[in-house]
Amino acid sequence: MSATDYIQQNLHPDGMQGFVIRNETAQDERAREDLLDRAMGEGRRRKSSEKLRRGRLPSAGLAFVARGADGTLLGSVRLWDIQAGHDTTGKPVRALLLGPLAVEPLLKGQGIGAALMRHAINEAARLGHGAIILVGDPEYYERFGFSGSKMSELAMPGPVERRRFLALELKQGHLAGCHGLLSPRGRKSSRSMKILPVSLRFSM
């Protein structure tokens, strides 16, 4: 069943009745990519955050989907291992980059995005990570504790609107004194190296 068919059959006047958050599986890839195209459009591949994700696997245990009762994929969020510059002693600082977060467009405002965010934050904390960074609208992400207060000395590897450059510390003080450029640190995806055009393989 397509996501649209599922939604038409299951969307009640009171909102979405029942979804669960689960770890993403390899079988979710196609539905996830279709959803991201629908929710974010083609421009999603040109975002600065993509430079930190391209050719990498998500952080272990930190890729989640929202599913309807029959398993249809309704939302997605993933977190990525990055280095958030250095601290004041010159030590590299590890962090997570969150994104993309996307929900089936017909189901916006039903609490799926918030459920994915809360689950992702809880799991990242449980796994011992120190901080989550993202680029997104503060009007949405502030409700989960994100702010720009720790980001003034950090930079993305590409253009970023300062007001949308946000972080949440999972361990207090984890980003104190952090400065420099965000860089990828995640496990490499051998498959993505095979499908990238040659010109992109050596560009970052």
Ligand SMILES: CC(C)(COP(=O)(O)OP(=O)(O)OC[C@H]1O[C@@H](n2cnc3c(N)ncnc32)[C@H](O)[C@@H]1OP(=O)(O)O)[C@@H](O)C(=O)NCCC(=O)NCCS
């Ligand atoms: C952003 C997104 C993930 C939110 O998911 P969702 O399931 O619709 O969100 P929730 O149901 O948890 O929350 C809905 C609330 O968030 C608000 N909200 C959603 N997106 C917002 C935004 N960009 N800025 C401010 N508020 C936003 C809604 O107005 C609503 O407010 P209310 O609770 O006061 O009515 C979803 O709208 C989406 O997929 N958008 C397209 C992709 C995208 O922009 N992703 C984020 C990249 S920054």
